[in-house]
Each structure stands twice: as C-alpha cells, then as structure tokens.
Amino acid sequence: MTIVQFLVLGAAMFSFGVYGVLTRRNAVLVLLSVELMLAAVNINLVAFDRFLADQLAGGQVFALFVIAVAAAEVGIGLAIVLLIFRNRRNANVDDLDLMKL
Amino acid sequence: MTFTDWVAQAENYVFLAIAIPMLFSAWRVVASQNVVHSVLYLVGALAGSAALFLLLGSEFVAWTVVLVYIGAVVVLFLFGIMITRAPLGQDVELSQPLRQRLPAAVVSGSLFLLMTGAMFDAFGGDVIPETEATRTFDVGISIFERWVIPFEVVSVILLAALVGGIVLARRDPDEMTEEVVSESEEVPQ
Numbered sequence: 001m002t003i004v005q006f007l008v009l010g011a012a013m014f015s016f017g018v019y020g021v022l023t024r025r026n027a028v029l030v031l032l033s034v035e036l037m038l039a040a041v042n043i044n045l046v047a048f049d050r051f052l053a054d055q056l057a058g059g060q061v062f063a064l065f066v067i068a069v070a071a072a073e074v075g076i077g078l079a080i081v082l083l084i085f086r087n088r089r090n091a092n093v094d095d096l097d098l099m100k101l
Numbered sequence: 102m103t104f105t106d107w108v109a110q111a112e113n114y115v116f117l118a119i120a121i122p123m124l125f126s127a128w129r130v131v132a133s134q135n136v137v138h139s140v141l142y143l144v145g146a147l148a149g150s151a152a153l154f155l156l157l158g159s160e161f162v163a164w165t166v167v168l169v170y171i172g173a174v175v176v177l178f179l180f181g182i183m184i185t186r187a188p189l190g191q192d193v194e195l196s197q198p199l200r201q202r203l204p205a206a207v208v209s210g211s212l213f214l215l216m217t218g219a220m221f222d223a224f225g226g227d228v229i230p231e232t233e234a235t236r237t238f239d240v241g242i243s244i245f246e247r248w249v250i251p252f253e254v255v256s257v258i259l260l261a262a263l264v265g266g267i268v269l270a271r272r273d274p275d276e277m278t279e280e281v282v283s284e285s286e287e288v289p290q
Binding site for chain 2: 001002003004005006007008009011012013014015016017018019020022023024025026027028029031032033035036039042043046047049050051053056057058060061062063064065067068069070071072073074075076078079080081082083085091
C-alpha cells in the first residue's frame with residue numbers, strides 16, 4: 001500500500017465536504033458536510049501515523065482527539081440550529097441575514 | 102512503487118473495495134435530495150473510514166469511529182432533522198440552484214486537484230511499511246504519558262460543550278412560566 005492512495009481518498013472526501021458546505025441550504029446538512037471533512041482529516045492522520053511508524057502513536061491519538069472535538073461540535077451546532085429554528089421557524093442558512101448590511 | 106507492483110498487491114484490491122463505495126456514499130451525502138438519505142449515506146462513508154483504519158492496523162481508532170460517529174453522532178443528526186421539521190421526502194430546495202452549485206464544484210474540484218498534485222509531488226510511490234497492528238494498550242500508554250495535557254484540554258472542551266449545549270437548547274424558565282400563565286388565561290375566555 002502506498003501513502004498516496006490514502007491521501008488522495010482523503011482529499012476527495014474533503015473536497016466533497018467543501019462542496020456540501022458551499023451548496024447545502026439546510027443548516028443540519030451543512031453540519032453533516034463538516035463531519036465528512038473531519039472524517040477525511042482522520043484518514044490522513046492515521047495514514048501518516050502508519051507511514052512514519054510513530055512509536056508514540058501520535059497520529060492515532062490525535063485522530064481520537066478530532067473525534068472527541070467533532071462530537072462536541074455537533075452537540076453545540078445542533079443546539080444553535082435548534083435555537084434558530086425555535087426563533088425563526090426554519091433552519092435555512094440563506095435566511096440568516098440578520099447581521100448583513 | 103510502480104503501478105505494476107501496486108496492481109500485484111492483494112491488499113490494494115481490499116482498499117479499492119472499501120474506497121469506491123465510500124466515495125459514492127460521500128457524494129450522495131452532499132448531493133442527495135432527501136435529508137434522511139443524506140444522513141444514512143454518512144453512515145456508509147464513516148463505516149468505510151473505519152474499515153480503512155482496520156486495514157491500516159489501528160483498531161482502537163476504528164472501533165471508536167464505529168461507537169462515537171455511527172452510534173452517537175448520526176443518531177444526534179437524525180434527532181436534529183426530526184426536531185427542525187426538515188422536509189422528509191424529496192426536496193429540490195435542499196441545495197442551492199445550479200448557478201451557485203457550479204462555482205462550488207469548481208472550487209472543490211480545483212482544491213482536490215491542487216491537493217492531489219502536491220501529494221503526488223511529495224510522496225509519489227512511497228510505501229507504508231508493513232508493521233504490526235497498533236495495540237490498544239500502546240495507544241492508551243501513549244495518551245496518558247506523552248499526550249496527557251492535550252487529553253486534559255479535550256476533556257475541558259467536552260465539559261464546556263456539555264454545559265453550553267444544555268444552556269442553548271433548554272427554554273428559559275421565566276419564559277416557560279409566562280407561557281403557562283398566558284395559556285391558562287386563554288382557557289376561560
């Protein structure tokens with residue numbers, strides 16, 4: 001196995017995530033695309049960990065940290081979406097232009 | 102490693118068998134016109150990444166992805182969709198119109214080409230050494246000896262997110278009592 005095949009797969013998934021963030025209108029689906037990008041980053045971290053044969057398993061440990069922070073991010077993100085929905089009766093990112101000049 | 106060497110290795114076919122369905126799922130996550138299908142395809146993409154971690158020999162990360170992502174985060178997303186009353190059937194309004202999707206496709210496509218080019222330039226043909234799978238024991242020792250301060254920081258972040266999530270999502274107690282009062286006033290009228 002070469003390192004490049006994992007890196008290209010990670011890059012493709014990250015690009016799909018970027019596309020999703022840019023095109024989705026529903027706020028929950030934007031968060032879903034962010035999760036896709038974080039999963040792509042995890043693939044890169046673990047692949048480099050194995051590539052460098054790290055004695056400290058740094059890549060794997062940081063993949064675990066990314067998973068933990070992503071879980072926290074989803075919790076907060078969904079709470080904010082819920083609050084917006086409760087106040088404005090929809091969760092479309094296009095309609096959130098309160099701070100626009 | 103040349104392409105003929107790559108084709109001769111059996112584990113690369115396992116990689117392809119995981120990677121191709123995974124990319125299809127990832128595409129459906131961002132392009133599906135049904136919200137629930139989007140979330141369920143995310144399960145496919147994450148399960149693919151867990152299978153790749155197993156292939157790379159990092160078992161603890163793989164099972165953590167299964168437990169935390171597929172077990173908890175996806176359920177949380179489904180709750181979010183149900184609570185915000187997203188349209189459950191087909192809906193073309195989920196994505197931006199084509200004139201906004203095209204620039205997004207150009208941006209993400211050129212990002213992919215840029216990253217792929219840089220990676221082939223830097224690591225083209227470098228092989229991942231065949232070492233033993235990382236034991237969970239070693240990962241645990243590493244976390245609690247070398248990476249203990251980042252670990253503590255992550256635990257504080259989780260605590261802050263817990264408190265913040267509860268504060269954001271619950272209703273204000275004063276607001277709730279006012280609603281109860283106004284509802285009970287409406288009944289006699």
